[in-house]
Amino acid sequence: MSLPAIKVDSVSVRFRPYVDRRPTLRRSLATFRHKETQLVEALKGVSFEVAKGEAFGIVGQNGAGKSTLLRCIARTLRPDEGRIVVRGRMSTLLQLGVGFNAELSGSRNIYLGGLVAGLTKKQVDEKYDDIVEYSELGDAIYRPMKTYSSGMFSRLAFAVAMHLDPEVLLLDEVLAVGDEGFREKSMATMHELLGRSGSIVFVSHAVRQLAEFCDRAAWLDRGELVAVGDAEDVVEQYRAEVRKRRQEMRAQGIG
Amino acid sequence: MTTTTSPVYYARRFNEYMSELWRRRDFIWFLARGNIKARNASTFLGLVWWVLNPLLLGLVYFFVFGLIFPTQRDIAYLLSGMFVFHYSSQSLTGGASSILQNSKLLVNIRFPRLILPIAFLLESTFGFLASLIVFYLIVIPFSDVLPGPEIALLLVALPLQILFNVGLAAATARLAVPFRDINNLIPYLNRIWLYMSPIIWPLSLVEGLSEPLHSLLRLNPMFPIIAVYRTALLGYPLEQADVVAMVAWCLAIGIIGIAMFIKYEGKMVRYL
Numbered sequence: 001m002s003l004p005a006i007k008v009d010s011v012s013v014r015f016r017p018y019v020d021r022r023p024t025l026r027r028s029l030a031t032f033r034h035k036e037t038q039l040v041e042a043l044k045g046v047s048f049e050v051a052k053g054e055a056f057g058i059v060g061q062n063g064a065g066k067s068t069l070l071r072c073i074a075r076t077l078r079p080d081e082g083r084i085v086v087r088g089r090m091s092t093l094l095q096l097g098v099g100f101n102a103e104l105s106g107s108r109n110i111y112l113g114g115l116v117a118g119l120t121k122k123q124v125d126e127k128y129d130d131i132v133e134y135s136e137l138g139d140a141i142y143r144p145m146k147t148y149s150s151g152m153f154s155r156l157a158f159a160v161a162m163h164l165d166p167e168v169l170l171l172d173e174v175l176a177v178g179d180e181g182f183r184e185k186s187m188a189t190m191h192e193l194l195g196r197s198g199s200i201v202f203v204s205h206a207v208r209q210l211a212e213f214c215d216r217a218a219w220l221d222r223g224e225l226v227a228v229g230d231a232e233d234v235v236e237q238y239r240a241e242v243r244k245r246r247q248e249m250r251a252q253g254i255g
Numbered sequence: 256m257t258t259t260t261s262p263v264y265y266a267r268r269f270n271e272y273m274s275e276l277w278r279r280r281d282f283i284w285f286l287a288r289g290n291i292k293a294r295n296a297s298t299f300l301g302l303v304w305w306v307l308n309p310l311l312l313g314l315v316y317f318f319v320f321g322l323i324f325p326t327q328r329d330i331a332y333l334l335s336g337m338f339v340f341h342y343s344s345q346s347l348t349g350g351a352s353s354i355l356q357n358s359k360l361l362v363n364i365r366f367p368r369l370i371l372p373i374a375f376l377l378e379s380t381f382g383f384l385a386s387l388i389v390f391y392l393i394v395i396p397f398s399d400v401l402p403g404p405e406i407a408l409l410l411v412a413l414p415l416q417i418l419f420n421v422g423l424a425a426a427t428a429r430l431a432v433p434f435r436d437i438n439n440l441i442p443y444l445n446r447i448w449l450y451m452s453p454i455i456w457p458l459s460l461v462e463g464l465s466e467p468l469h470s471l472l473r474l475n476p477m478f479p480i481i482a483v484y485r486t487a488l489l490g491y492p493l494e495q496a497d498v499v500a501m502v503a504w505c506l507a508i509g510i511i512g513i514a515m516f517i518k519y520e521g522k523m524v525r526y527l
Contacts (some may be wrong), residue, residue: 037330071362076363076364076365077525078521078522098363099364101290101293103292104293111285115281116360118279118366130316
């Protein structure tokens with residue numbers, strides 16, 4: 001068996017909300033005097049692997065640490081403990097359209113998006129025509145992006161992300177974009193990526209779609225890995241637990 | 256290609272970081288140009304503001320310090336100092352805001368963070384160059400100043416000041432991103448810095464001061480920087496001591512600021 005595309009090895013991330021997130025002078029002086037600070041453990045010793053050619057989903061309720069985990073894989077956040085190995089060219093457009101400037105035309109934003117992801121201008125030049133064609137924006141490509149509908153916006157963003165030729169693609173809350181026709185096309189492109197033994201990691205609350213698309217999935221709950229395995233099974237366990245919690249809340253008269 | 260996170264974060268070595276910055280130079284250029292374009296597109300006068308901004312700034316200061324409280328009647332002396340000062344003082348606020356305004360980018364994508372303050376500086380450098388043109392447009396009709404051969408000195412002074420400003424922007428970003436309080440202090444620091452620089456008062460004022468105070472005031476890096484620019488722009492005699500002091504200040508602030516920033520940037524995302 002070949003080496004995994006992503007290996008997450010007992011990764012822990014801790015935030016100190018009052019000191020670590022926005023330590024104003026007063027707060028850090030305060031904690032300088034009283035050493036005890038409340039730690040929030042966003043991830044607690046999480047380990048799993050993603051194989052080449054695999055679509056991997058991450059589910060969990062709000063605040064479970066899903067985005068934190070993706071940021072660690074994308075290497076914008078350094079874990080406090082553990083290590084992560086990623087093999088392959090990574091497209092780290094976690095959210096579609098990051099780096100775009102809405103005041104500028106779609107055409108210029110293709111360059112911004114490509115350059116931000118690490119391409120050179122020459123490389124973007126070579127891909128430019130393909131991206132425009134893929135996005136199906138036609139002449140709208142010369143209009144400022146603030147005039148775009150949200151569907152048009154995500155079509156262009158997705159087109160840029162896919163033309164970075166990623167071997168590992170990380171997507172946060174982006175499963176299907178655009179209208180029905182474009183959605184099919186984007187799905188086909190992602191399957192193509194998997195076929196070339198690329199890997200995709202999704203974070204999504206659209207769990208039914210996620211179960212359909214992904215081979216395997218992980219369930220995070222308050223920073224802990226509850227289950228990893230076949231996507232349908234994990235999603236089923238997760239949904240059962242969510243139902244149970246909701247019933248308990250209702251029983252206590254909260255829900 | 257294998258990439259590993261932790262224990263080592265970004266660049267293992269300074270020159271590795273610098274070569275990555277150089278590899279990403281297209282990105283810096285597009286970021287700066289994109290910001291300029293976006294600003295032009297969203298205002299009615301667009302490009303005209305490049306000339307109008309320094310013109311209005313110059314007129315305001317001439318009105319106040321040349322006419323109302325006439326501490327400085329020499330308009331060429333006043334405006335040369337003012338524009339050079341303004342270019343550096345912008346960097347104090349610009350460094351931190353270039354990081355804070357792009358927090359979404361920082362959280363999502365990994366790149367050498369120094370790109371953001373550098374792109375900001377590139378942008379403000381265009382503004383500074385425009386202000387130099389405005390400078391001559393105002394000064395030539397009102398005084399006997401004409402650009403002379405000394406203007407070639409800009410080729411040395413400008414890169415040095417750019418290094419100085421990158422250092423300032425990087426250092427303030429390093430400090431003001433985790434400690435937002437500093438952002439509130441910067442406008443006051445800027446004002447003190449302005450009043451302590453030889454802009455709205457003549458150089459003869461410091462010369463008359465007694466010794467500890469005189470040397471203390473001269474510790475201000477703006478002293479040699481403005482002096483060298485005044486040689487370039489107004490043909491003032493060049494003092495060797497000023498050149499030495501400017502080179503020393505710019506190298507020191509540039510290197511210290513950049514080193515502070517790079518050392519810290521792995522943690523930056525946690526403070527956004």
